[in-house]
Amino acid sequence: MSTHCQVTGRTPGFGKAVSHSHVRTNRRWNPNxxxxxxxxxxxxxxxxxxxxxxxxxxxxxxxxxxVVARLRAQGVKL
Incomplete structure (x- = not known):
């Protein structure tokens, strides 16, 4: 399942996780x-x-x- 909302278009956000020692590692915030x-x-x-x-x-x-009318106007197949 893709992490993309068909209605709002929300996708994962990307950034850094900062540890106590300030080591930065990549992470992502997935939408629900x-x-x-x-x-x-x-x-x-x-x-x-x-x-x-x-x-x-x-x-x-x-x-x-x-919502379906709006999605069809955007060309989304339902």
């Missing part, structure tokens, strides 16, 4: 990615999307039909 299945009434079927926790909140706020 989930696979969710939604029923879309306008399509008459279920779709599975890879979304972050913030993407789930966006779907709850705007509705799945509005």
């Amino acid at each position: 990615i989930q696979r969710k299945t939604y029923y879309v009434p306008s399509l008459g079927r279920r779709i599975t999307v890879t979304v972050s926790a913030k993407g789930i909140k966006t779907i709850d706020r705007d509705g799945i039909d509005a």
Whole structure:
């Protein structure tokens, strides 16, 4: 599963982990990615999307039909 949200576009953030002795090593901050299945009434079927926790909140706020329309306008295949 890729660490990319289809709704918000969130991807991992990269930086350095700094130890007590100030040794810096590379690390990454992964977004909270989930696979969710939604029923879309306008399509008459279920779709599975890879979304972050913030993407789930966006779907709850705007509705799945509005989010699917926005994704289709961007050219995402669902």
